[in-house]
Each structure stands twice: as C-alpha cells, then as structure tokens.
Amino acid sequence: xxxxxxxxxxxxxxxxxxxxxxxxxxxxxxxxxxxxxxxxxxxxxxxxxxxxxxxxxxxxxxxxxxxxxxxxxxxxxxxxxxxxxxxxxxxxxxxxxxxxxxxxxxxxxxxxxxxxxxxxxxxxxxxxxxxxxxxxxxxxxxxxxxxxxxxxxxxxxxxxxxxxxxxxxxxxxxxxxxxxxxxxxxxxxxxxxxxxxxxxxxxxxxxxxxxxxxxxxxxxxxxxxx
Numbered sequence: 001x002x003x004x005x006x007x008x009x010x011x012x013x014x015x016x017x018x019x020x021x022x023x024x025x026x027x028x029x030x031x032x033x034x035x036x037x038x039x040x041x042x043x044x045x046x047x048x049x050x051x052x053x054x055x056x057x058x059x060x061x062x063x064x065x066x067x068x069x070x071x072x073x074x075x076x077x078x079x080x081x082x083x084x085x086x087x088x089x090x091x092x093x094x095x096x097x098x099x100x101x102x103x104x105x106x107x108x109x110x111x112x113x114x115x116x117x118x119x120x121x122x123x124x125x126x127x128x129x130x131x132x133x134x135x136x137x138x139x140x141x142x143x144x145x146x147x148x149x150x151x152x153x154x155x156x157x158x159x160x161x162x163x164x165x166x167x168x169x170x171x172x173x174x175x176x177x178x179x180x181x182x183x184x185x186x187x188x189x190x191x192x193x194x195x196x197x198x199x200x201x202x203x204x205x206x207x208x209x210x211x212x213x214x215x216x217x218x219x220x221x222x223x224x225x226x
Contacts, residue, residue, distance in 0.1 A: 014070050035089075144186040
C-alpha cells in the first residue's frame with residue numbers, strides 16, 4: 001500500500017522539510033489548518049471544472065497533510081486533540097472534495113454515471129474511516145484495506161491530471177468499498193478469536209455498573225418505600 005511504502009520513499013524529504021519548519025517555529029496545527037484551507041480552495045476549482053489546477057493544489061494540500069503529524073512528533077507536540085483535529089479535518093477535506101465533483105457533474109447532462117460514482121466513493125471513504133474508528137473504540141485492531149486515504153488522494157490527483165477521471169472513479173468506487181468490507185472482516189476475525197475475553201470484560205463492566213447504581217439502605221434504617 002502507498003500508505004506504507006510511500007512514507008518510506010518520502011522519508012528523506014519529510015525529515016528535511018520538518019527540520020525547516022521546526023527552525024521557523026511553525027506549529028503542527030498551523031499546517032493542519034493550512035492544508036484544510038488549500039483543500040477547500042481545491043474544491044472551489046473542481047466545482048468550476050478546473051481539474052488540472054485543482055489537482056496541483058490538492059497535491060500541495062496533501063504535502064501539508066503529510067507534514068503536520070511528522071512535525072508534531074519531531075517537536076514533541078503530539079496531543080490527543082491534535083490527532084483528533086487532524087482526523088476530523090481529513091474527513092471534511094475528503095468530503096468537500098467529492099462534494100465539489102458531485103456539484104460539477106450535477107450540472108452536466110449525461111453525467112449521471114460519474115455523479116453516482118462520486119456518491120459511492122464518498123460513502124465508501126466514510127465507511128473506511130468509521131470502521132477503524134469504531135474498532136479502535138472497542139480496542140480491536142483494524143488496519144486492513146487496499147485503498148486507504150493516501151491511495152485515494154494519489155488516484156484522484158492522477159485522474160484529474162491525465163483527464164481519465166471516469167476510469168479512476170470506477171476504481172475508487174469499487175476498491176474503497178472493498179476496503180471497508182476488508183476492515184469489517186478483519187474486526188470479525190479479531191473479535192472471534194477472543195470471545196471469552198470480551199464476554200468477561202462485558203460482565204465485569206455490567207457488574208461495575210450495577211454496583212455503582214445499586215442503593216443499599218443503612219442497616220439501622222428500614223428501606224425507603226417508594
């Protein structure tokens with residue numbers, strides 16, 4: 001996956017850029033906000049049909065998105081809110097990008113296929129994100145998926161630049177939803193392997209809840225009748 005090998009390929013560039021940003025005193029959150037603003041501008045270009053300009057600007061926005069986490073780790077400014085903010089704005093960025101494409105195709109006669117593909121991609125991308133978030137809330141590992149966000153961004157930029165957007169939309173619509181299914185199956189497999197542990201955790205949680213909510217009257221007084 002690009003998310004794995006791409007980080008290794010761009011590691012020297014990221015390290016150099018992070019050093020410059022650290023020297024300049026730029027904060028990770030500033031990069032996060034800048035990347036989101038650039039993505040919003042990208043959406044404006046895509047909605048107007050300026051696909052190649054939008055692709056170039058989306059590429060720049062992706063660089064900011066790639067650097068904010070690395071800068072946070074290098075400067076020891078990582079925080080729970082920072083990670084939450086980054087993930088939340090990532091979802092907004094992807095949503096407004098595909099919303100812009102949907103707006104563009106909605107005004108073109110005979111572009112029903114492209115419009116439907118954009119909607120399917122948007123649903124799949126949100127499900128890929130949600131399945132991992134929900135799994136991590138249950139303390140279950142969920143990292144499967146052949147088309148995660150870095151791959152989706154690379155494919156979209158390539159499709160916008162070369163002008164073969166409909167084939168790229170087909171690929172993304174299919175593989176994005178397959179990725180969500182892969183994650184669902186991964187969570188199923190991981191939870192199936194530990195049924196007793198999860199059951200015991202649930203029983204312990206239920207017992208703790210009952211103990212916390214149960215009212216025991218004092219021994220020297222009769223229970224209060226309601």
